[in-house]
Amino acid sequence: MITYNKYNYYRNTYAVFKEVQANELPFAKWQYTSKSGSAYFYTKEGVYRKSNHWGRAAKCRWVLQKEGETYISKGRVHIGYASWGDFYPNDEHSDTYFIEVDFDRKIVTYKHKSHDTLGNEVYRTASATRKLIEKVKRVLLHDKWVKYYETEDIEQTRKELIDDLILS
DSSP states (O other): OOOOOOOTTSSSEEEEEEOOOOOOOOOSOOSSOTTOEEEEEOHHHHHEEEEEEEEEEEEEEEEEETTTEEEOOEEEEEEEEEEEGOOEEEETTOOOOOOOOEEEEEEEEEEEEESSSSOOOOOOOOOHHHHHHHHHHHHOOGGGGGGGGGOOOOOHHHHHHHHHHHHO
């Protein structure tokens, strides 16, 4: 098991950062700013990151958890904190990720297998996960596929199709 710290956390890792508000920061000045504009502050326990891009960062997959939901996107600047124990290896060629769908809020996210609490998820590589998320979003967010099915309950059929995609 790898122990992560400020000297190796940025090398092929996955982590979920918890959102932090600027007024909650225990410091006044960031210690490091990357070429892409992300700023970092290191502590003995973990790292703070201020960035406008979450999800894929170089060879890492760092997502932000805000208000209980996983945030993966580019755009607005957000600040997150992850302890060193929140980092896991990100091997692009290993089956490491699984997909989670919130049907009520129509949100598709991915998680590292270390977050599989039930142990019954189907793991995929990062590339396969990204491709499958695109397919799931088409079924979740659009209704063009409905014309190919004889169904009276579109939402139930949508859930069954997505479950089939994710679990196959």
